[in-house]
Amino acid sequence: MFFGRLLTPAEIATLKEEREAADRRYNAALTALDQAIPKLPESPHPPLACDEQRLPELNQRWQVAGDAPHGSMPRWTRWLSAPLWRLVRGRVEAEIHAALQRQSAFNSILVDHLNRNVAVHRSTREAMETTISVLRSQLDLLAVFHSRLVEYLQQVTPYVDTKDRDETLAGLLLGLSTGLSSGLHSITDEFRRQLEAMQAREQRYVAAVDELRTSIGSVQQTGLMLKREVERLLAAPGAAGAARAGGAAGSGPATPVPATGVTAVPSAAPMADTVNAYKYVGFENKFRGSEVDIRARQMTYVDVFRGASDVLDLGCGRGELLALLKERGIPARGLDINHEMVEACLSLGLDAREGDAIAYLESLPDASLGGLIALQVVEHFAPAYLVRFLDVAFHKLRPGARIVLETLNPSCWVAFFEAYIRDITHAWPLHPETLKYLVVASGFQRVDVRMMSPYPEAAKLQHLSGATQQSPLALVGLASTFNDNVNKLNALMFSYLDYAVVAERL
Amino acid sequence: MRIAWFSPLPPHRSGIAAYSAELLPRLRHHEIDAFVDDGADAPGVAGTMSVAGVTLRGTYDFPWRHATRPYGAVVYQLGNQTCHDYMWPYMVRYPGLVVLHDAQLHQARALGLLARRRRSDDYRAEFSFSHPEADPDIAEIFVSGLGGALAYQWPMLRVPIASARLTAAHNTWLVRDLAGRFPGCPVQHVRMGTPDPLAQARTPSIEVRRRHGIREGAVVFGSFGRVTPEKQLTRVLLALAEVADAVPAAHLLVVGAAPTYFDFGADVRALGLEGRVTVTGYVPDADLADYLGAVDVCLNLRWPTGRETSAAWIRCLAAGKPTVISDLVHLGDVPALDLRSMTVACTDPTAGEPVCVAIELNNDIPMLRLALVDLAGNAALRGRLGAAARRYWAAHATMDLMAHDYEAALDRVSTLPDPARPAGWPAHLADDGTATVQRITAAMGVPFDWGRAERT
Numbered sequence: 001m002f003f004g005r006l007l008t009p010a011e012i013a014t015l016k017e018e019r020e021a022a023d024r025r026y027n028a029a030l031t032a033l034d035q036a037i038p039k040l041p042e043s044p045h046p047p048l049a050c051d052e053q054r055l056p057e058l059n060q061r062w063q064v065a066g067d068a069p070h071g072s073m074p075r076w077t078r079w080l081s082a083p084l085w086r087l088v089r090g091r092v093e094a095e096i097h098a099a100l101q102r103q104s105a106f107n108s109i110l111v112d113h114l115n116r117n118v119a120v121h122r123s124t125r126e127a128m129e130t131t132i133s134v135l136r137s138q139l140d141l142l143a144v145f146h147s148r149l150v151e152y153l154q155q156v157t158p159y160v161d162t163k164d165r166d167e168t169l170a171g172l173l174l175g176l177s178t179g180l181s182s183g184l185h186s187i188t189d190e191f192r193r194q195l196e197a198m199q200a201r202e203q204r205y206v207a208a209v210d211e212l213r214t215s216i217g218s219v220q221q222t223g224l225m226l227k228r229e230v231e232r233l234l235a236a237p238g239a240a241g242a243a244r245a246g247g248a249a250g251s252g253p254a255t256p257v258p259a260t261g262v263t264a265v266p267s268a269a270p271m272a273d274t275v276n277a278y279k280y281v282g283f284e285n286k287f288r289g290s291e292v293d294i295r296a297r298q299m300t301y302v303d304v305f306r307g308a309s310d311v312l313d314l315g316c317g318r319g320e321l322l323a324l325l326k327e328r329g330i331p332a333r334g335l336d337i338n339h340e341m342v343e344a345c346l347s348l349g350l351d352a353r354e355g356d357a358i359a360y361l362e363s364l365p366d367a368s369l370g371g372l373i374a375l376q377v378v379e380h381f382a383p384a385y386l387v388r389f390l391d392v393a394f395h396k397l398r399p400g401a402r403i404v405l406e407t408l409n410p411s412c413w414v415a416f417f418e419a420y421i422r423d424i425t426h427a428w429p430l431h432p433e434t435l436k437y438l439v440v441a442s443g444f445q446r447v448d449v450r451m452m453s454p455y456p457e458a459a460k461l462q463h464l465s466g467a468t469q470q471s472p473l474a475l476v477g478l479a480s481t482f483n484d485n486v487n488k489l490n491a492l493m494f495s496y497l498d499y500a501v502v503a504e505r506l
Numbered sequence: 507m508r509i510a511w512f513s514p515l516p517p518h519r520s521g522i523a524a525y526s527a528e529l530l531p532r533l534r535h536h537e538i539d540a541f542v543d544d545g546a547d548a549p550g551v552a553g554t555m556s557v558a559g560v561t562l563r564g565t566y567d568f569p570w571r572h573a574t575r576p577y578g579a580v581v582y583q584l585g586n587q588t589c590h591d592y593m594w595p596y597m598v599r600y601p602g603l604v605v606l607h608d609a610q611l612h613q614a615r616a617l618g619l620l621a622r623r624r625r626s627d628d629y630r631a632e633f634s635f636s637h638p639e640a641d642p643d644i645a646e647i648f649v650s651g652l653g654g655a656l657a658y659q660w661p662m663l664r665v666p667i668a669s670a671r672l673t674a675a676h677n678t679w680l681v682r683d684l685a686g687r688f689p690g691c692p693v694q695h696v697r698m699g700t701p702d703p704l705a706q707a708r709t710p711s712i713e714v715r716r717r718h719g720i721r722e723g724a725v726v727f728g729s730f731g732r733v734t735p736e737k738q739l740t741r742v743l744l745a746l747a748e749v750a751d752a753v754p755a756a757h758l759l760v761v762g763a764a765p766t767y768f769d770f771g772a773d774v775r776a777l778g779l780e781g782r783v784t785v786t787g788y789v790p791d792a793d794l795a796d797y798l799g800a801v802d803v804c805l806n807l808r809w810p811t812g813r814e815t816s817a818a819w820i821r822c823l824a825a826g827k828p829t830v831i832s833d834l835v836h837l838g839d840v841p842a843l844d845l846r847s848m849t850v851a852c853t854d855p856t857a858g859e860p861v862c863v864a865i866e867l868n869n870d871i872p873m874l875r876l877a878l879v880d881l882a883g884n885a886a887l888r889g890r891l892g893a894a895a896r897r898y899w900a901a902h903a904t905m906d907l908m909a910h911d912y913e914a915a916l917d918r919v920s921t922l923p924d925p926a927r928p929a930g931w932p933a934h935l936a937d938d939g940t941a942t943v944q945r946i947t948a949a950m951g952v953p954f955d956w957g958r959a960e961r962t
Contacts, residue, residue, distance in 0.1 A: 177650075177651075177652065180652060181651070181652045181654055182654075184652060184653075184654055184655075184656060185654030185655045185656075186655075188654060188655040188656045188658075188659070189654075189655040189810065192655060192658060192659075192810060193809060193810075193867045193868060194867075194868050196809075196811075196834060196835060196867050197833065197866050197867040197868035197869070198868075199835045200833045200834060200835050200838055200866070200867075201833075201866070203835060203838050203853050204838060204851055204852065204853055206853075207852075207853040207854065207855055208855065210855075211855040
């Protein structure tokens with residue numbers, strides 16, 4: 001009755017008190033009952049057996065008349081004179097004889113009575129013995145019964161307790177398992193129901209996003225094509241005049257339109273021409289790491305182009321990635337502005353050519369590339385060149401093709417100061433968000449920024465670890481502030497040395 | 507092709523039994539032996555309804571028949587019911603085409619191993635093999651009988667899929683899901699088909715309605731099949747109770763029998779809907795087309811789901827009825843109407859007309875209310891949905907299409923090799939059952955390698 005709700009402490013105390021009082025009353029009653037078991041009295045003895053000792057003699061000697069011999073008169077008769085004796089003798093003898101006869105008759109009756117009562121005595125005694133024995137055994141049984149009754153009553157408490165405990169425990173366990181099972185089922189079902197609804201909705205959203213992506217891609221592509229057409233028109237001979245003519249055709253004054261500068265290919269890196277190629281090979285050998293290191297890093301990009309063909313490795317350098325792609329059966333060619341690098345590739349049997357990125361890309365038919373990768377290249381591009389490069393790359397990649405642009409991460413202090421400015425051919429540092437924006441703005445989608453080359457943990461600023469909870473509060477606070485600052489500095493200075501923007505033309 | 511076909515068959519009352527009975531005559535140009543359960547609790551060959559073009563056989567006959575004259579393909583129709591227990595020993599030893607009707611076999615497998623046979627160690631081994639990523643102690647929840655809906659979290663599919671040459675499923679989502687979860691195991695889509703119910707109807711709908719005292723002018727929402735909680739009819743009742751006054755024409759016709767553990771009538775009475783709900787009890791398959799004709803809208807809600815493709819729902823589509831379904835992940839590619847916005851909800855943005863109304867699981871009562879009101883009050887909408895449903899069936903779910911896909915799957919499975927058993931394969935599934943024979947023959951000095959004898 002109480003399991004429907006929780007019991008209050010007062011109710012628990014009351015229940016305990018009632019229970020203990022009942023225990024006390026029960027035990028007192030049991031003790032009283034135990035003490036009231038009657039003590040068995042000593043059993044009465046049966047009467048003594050009938051005394052038959054003289055009975056045989058009585059049976060022999062009961063007859064006192066008839067056999068007495070004449071003449072053997074008592075002695076006292078001797079002093080009587082003979083005549084007198086003769087005179088009374090007959091009379092005396094008759095009287096005596098009669099008396100003896102009566103005595104014998106009496107004796108006979110008496111002995112007969114005694115003989116008859118012997119059997120009665122015997123059976124009476126036997127009956128009494130039997131009765132006493134039966135009574136005794138019944139009293140013994142009654143005593144045993146009393147003892148058993150008390151023992152039984154003594155067992156009532158443990159019996160009831162254990163029975164209650166058993167039933168309660170079983171009931172509790174049953175209730176618990178049923179409730180647990182039911183609750184588990186309901187909770188699981190509810191979660192799964194929510195999850196199913198969310199997943200059903202999510203997959204429609206994903207489909208809708210894909211559709212939106214496609215639409216946006218189409219719009220972007222249209223915009224870029226229009227832009228290119230406008231550029232081409234403006235670059236065409238007489239375009240400026242036409243524009244001016246167009247302007248002149250209007251009602252207002254003619255507005256000069258710049259006819260040049262829009263389509264002119266910007267210089268990739270002003271310094272490139274001035275740096276001797278062989279010197280840059282030497283520079284790369286010194287600072288970019290060994291071929292083994294670079295090859296290991298570049299392995300991460302091979303999966304991006306699995307199944308692709310016509311992949312262009314822009315800035316192929318010494319051809320490490322080209323070799324990897326070739327090993328994996330992915331057709332690829334390289335392009336580098338550095339003659340010595342191209343020679344190095346060719347010497348390895350790799351397909352590579354020398355040239356400017358934009359000029360080369362523009363020489364290709366639209367949608368002819370199955371992928372484009374430029375590792376540590378775009379930082380060599382001046383901003384205008386980079387924007388133009390991305391525009392052209394978008395058009396030369398096939399739908400579904402991917403572009404990968406890896407560069408130094410200038411948002412990391414050590415990458416900027418220790419790596420970026422070390423190379424005199426770097427034209428412009430590219431923040432990850434900046435490059436991502438430019439890639440998106442050029443029409444690419446599914447853009448992902450992957451942080452690379454984490455700065456070694458051991459080389460980062462280290463936390464202060466001496467302060468413990470037992471340390472003075474001020475010291476703990478100081479250590480905490482110090483460590484927070486270490487985290488901030490590490491995040492600014494020692495995060496990731498490189499990053500890559502991976503995107504797809506849809 | 508000579509085909510061994512493991513499946514329950516009528517009179518066993520299961521969807522898969524009816525499915526096989528409908529499909530097998532379409533494949534009758536093959537030589538098909540259908541192997542049914544001839545265990546103590548099963549009808550056996552004698553009790554099974556004969557199917558045209560198919561020879562019925564007891565399962566125990568399979569090994570020697572296969573050994574003497576191998577079948578080109580062995581097909582296992584597998585679902586989450588204990589009536590499929592009998593095929594497991596064969597499925598793991600004679601790889602073939604496993605047609606996975608439910609992507610959730612845990613309950614049936616646990617029932618088969620734990621409740622029926624008390625093989626808890628075997629169950630534990632299968633659980634661990636099926637879900638190596640899960641803590642083995644999770645199995646104890648099910649051993650102690652406390653699993654409930656948690657079973658859906660661990661569906662125990664690995665054994666049948668890893669032992670199959672080819673697994674087939676009836677919806678594309680499931681095919682993709684299984685292929686992703688079990689790389690290296692071939693999975694193929696086979697479209698689900700049903701016969702045309704319009705060709706089977708015999709009794710006028712008005713006669714069916716009169717038989718059950720449904721008043722004239724009622725808009726009848728029908729539910730078909732066994733009246734189980736999974737059909738979400740209690741949720742329908744809750745929604746109906748809320749809009750009963752607003753849609754006096756709406757009437758619920760439940761075509762099927764209720765099991766003893768689910769008192770649907772009590773729910774009806776508790777909500778005071780006695781006059782608005784009719785439960786027919788069991789209706790023979792042959793009469794279902796008549797009842798389909800008598801309803802205006804079909805309710806095909808389902809939760810929880812084993813990712814099954816419901817033949818009952820497809821039959822409703824085929825009958826040209828507007829259907830109301832649960833918005834389930836694996837049905838995401840079916841164009842469904844969202845009545846709140848009157849837009850098409852579908853994972854395929856190019857999908858055309860909606861063929862059904864989908865009810866979100868976490869918003870079901872309000873959406874059911876809306877469905878009852880809109881569908882009861884808008885005959886034109888019902889007509890459009892029904893016509894689109896019929897077109898969808900004709901394009902995606904006829905018996906001809908299903909038979910065509912089966913032919914492709916059978917061709918493929920006949921050429922695929924038996925899969926290698928993966929590491930950790932449960933020992934009890936590797937046992938070939940000849941240990942006793944080998945012991946006896948070895949004692950007589952006659953070594954007997956059953957596997958070698960069978961292969962040669």
